Amino acid sequence: MIHFVVLISRQGKVRLTKWYSPYSQKERTKVIRELSGLVLNRGPKLSNFVEWRGLKVVYKRYASLYFCMCIDPEDNELEILEIIHHYVEILDRYFGSVCELDLIYNFHKAYYVLDELLIAGELQESSKKTIARLIAAQDSLVEAAKEEANSISNIIAQATK
């Protein structure tokens, strides 16, 4: 099971955190500080796995971002690498060649994508197409609601003119 997902920039800034196991706010801050120290200092040629507090952290760097997932020691580390890649590819499709800024300004969307990919620390969907379709459907629901709200406020505005 995946205990948490953290995205850290090369400068150590947190870009996304998702916790599937209970960690208090205090622990979360501590965990992130510890992990960024561990992961950011590793050389480029080394393995993508770090043993940490009896668990394992699988990380992979994409451009300036480190994607880290913490798993149980008996989980398949190589598969987690695939899941990370899977996530990155979906983000890439969704944002159209994603970059760190996309994830900063649209962090909530990165979360929505992640929620379609993982629940309870387990993989939910292996098809990128399905995930893209589900996200798009929900986005259009939001858009529709927005337009409706706009049109209502227009009607009110005109009525009160």
Place this chain on the structure above:
Amino acid sequence: MNPFSSGTRLRDMIRAIRACKTAAEERAVVRKECAAIRAAINENDQEYRHRNLAKLMFIHMLGYPTHFGQMECLKLIASAGFPEKRIGYLGLMLLLDERQEVLMLVTNSLKQDLNHNNQYIVGLALCALGNICSAEMARDLAPEVERLLQFRDPNIRKKAALCSIRIIKKVPDLAENFINPTASLLKEKHHGVLITGIQLCTDLCKLCPEALEYFRKRCTEGLVKTLKDIANSPYAPEYDIAGITDPFLHIRLLRLLRVLGQGDADASDCMNDILAQVATKTESNKNAGNAILYECVETIMSIEDNGGLRVLAINILGRFLSNRDNNIRYVALNMLMKAMSVDTQAVQRHRATILECVKDSDASIRKRALELVYLLVNETNVKPLTKELIDYLEVSELEFKGDLTAKICSIVEKFSPEKIWYIDQMLKVLSEAGNFVKDDVCHALIVLISNASDLHGYTVRALYRAFQASSEQESLVRVAVWCIGEYGDLLVNNVGMLDIEDPITVTESDAVDVVETAMKRDTSDLTTKAMALIALLKLSSRFPSCSERIREIIVQHKGNFVLELQQRSIEFNSVLEKHKNIRSALVERMPVLDEATFSGRKAGSMALTVSASPASSLKVPNGTAKPLAAPLVDLLDLSSDDAPAPSSSGGDFLQDLLGVDLAPASTPSSTSLATKAGADALLDLLSIGSTPVPSSSPAVDIFSLTEDKKPPVTTTLDGLSSPSAPPPHAASQPAAAPILDLLDGLSSSPPAPVDNGTSPAYPSIVAFESSYLRINFSFTKPTGNLQATEIQATFTNLSQNVYTDFIFQAAVPKFLQLHLDPASGNTLSAGGNESIKQTLRITNSQHGKKSLVMRIRITYKMNGKDMLEEGQINNFPREL
């Protein structure tokens, strides 16, 4: 409109925060935004609620407190529209965790949303539930989730499946309800549903044996077929990764098959073919393929034995191990560790490669490889492996040295074929990484050196050389100082040269130089300095020519701020100056240290159960046989400087030299016992009885030794004491008591005859007896003080179980004063063949008017269970 909330958009806030040059600036921006959001919350602003929550989430991610926004999440979730719910659930998952009470408030909204007619809203609720639900929520909402497992849209079914995993993990009792719906998920074609269904099935099987049985019987074949289909499926662009159709599904299927096949030959048989196919046909040039192979190997290793498959699996691991990709090598090492229990020989074949991995630049790989090497060591390969590891110790990184040193020491200790090899290897480790060597390893080494009498000369010379080469390793210095103190004469005279040695010329003053250097090193700690002082004292007798110089060095510490060093310095100085006649006897070479005692004590102190009774009482005869042997310990403990050399118990001085007073770590009780034993023997030899002497187990042993020599006397004495012994309350005791008591009289009454000359004997009593435990008291009175009584308590285990953490407590009325000495141990072995002894000293201020009375309470652990026994003792002899 609210003047605050109209403020900035989310994007503007993020931009403002990113524009900050300093942390203080950022804090200011965040503070301002938080104030605005709070104001909006207070005004119950609805229009911008979702924007404010989004801002809060960003602020939360930066690490600022955002608890005041938690209720906003609930409000958003409770509102009707999808956009509000979407952001509300996101906030809920981000800002709250399952341990917060607020979460309970959301249960009702969740329930409504799980029944919503918009499937996307159902999806949001399932997702939130799956990520943060608590046990109570799981119980409340399980029926909804169970129903959703059969929902028409597969995307809801898959979410419900993962949500069920969370629920059964939180409340395992609910697992049974999910067995049937899960079974139908396994037959699905939709990959998302299949993946999640298989995952749910795996977790069910782990939690619930009935589920495992059910799925093993009904689903194994179906799952094997699914795996076969997916492995042979043609190119499917939607699920393709590196030429493999849905590796995620592959992996989950393999994992579930592993759970089903483990411990069941039929199920394992059923999956052999497909496992062989996956193991041979999967492409291993991409990560996805390797992930599948890795999973497949683990399944093959775990299911019931099939020789052919295992060979296949080990070969895959061999290929992995020689892969250039660090990730692949890491998982190979990981898996070989598991393979050790299945096929040690096969893993041994890869020893050389694994050893190379210990030297890898990647800390993760090094750590795995070291653990594996540690498992691989056996009697036949210990020499080459140790050599490799020690060679590597020289060049390894600093932070790895600790781990590596500990492992090497452990290997050497466990598998050393001969003593000289042990000593050689340990010397190498000490000179290379002595600062990482633990104290107990040094102790073990000293014990071993002391036992290898033919190697004393060799060792001390080797240590001398090593010290000359590197004196900055603390442990090396300690061992060297100890050995030079003990065997300094062998060093100077080149005694016991081995053929392999180069002769060296060391003068007496060279040897003293070494100890002096150790004394004066800035980095030497207290223990090392104290050991150096003792070594100097010993050398003063070995090298009479250097005696004056040694005295000068010792005297320098007369004013040391550390009490221990000051005391030793002054005492030793007085030994050197005033007591030349006893000096040579005092500083004689230590008797051979008992390895069994040491290892026994080591094991004991590891388990935090210090039991000194069996081993150290065995040692005492050794002490009496050589009454004048090295009584350093006793010297330190006796208050009178003029005391003639007492006898010593050989067993514990190592402890005393290395540990007592400086590091009160391992065995306080055994050391005090040893010193007491010495004191006892002293009294015995000289018949001085001025102070009350606590008689402890070694003392008893000494007496029993005398007893052996003079059987008639003892028997008569016993005959005298035993019949007079029946306890006043014997009638109330079980019938066996008098007989047992007679037997006990043999072991506990001998002190009485010896003391006969000075004080009257008192019958010993059975103070307490239950079906588990018996306590005997025997009494001695010091002469000249009628009020004082010394009670020797003997605890005997009457059951067939070992007692640990044994603690005896006693309370007395006000007219009595009670002092308890430490017990001889806290572990009581079964069957009554060994006992714990403890000395109690009582002063009776109403002597002659009132007799003794005592309340007792005994706690101990039997089979890990806490036991408590209580009682009152009224049957003390009246004249006490």
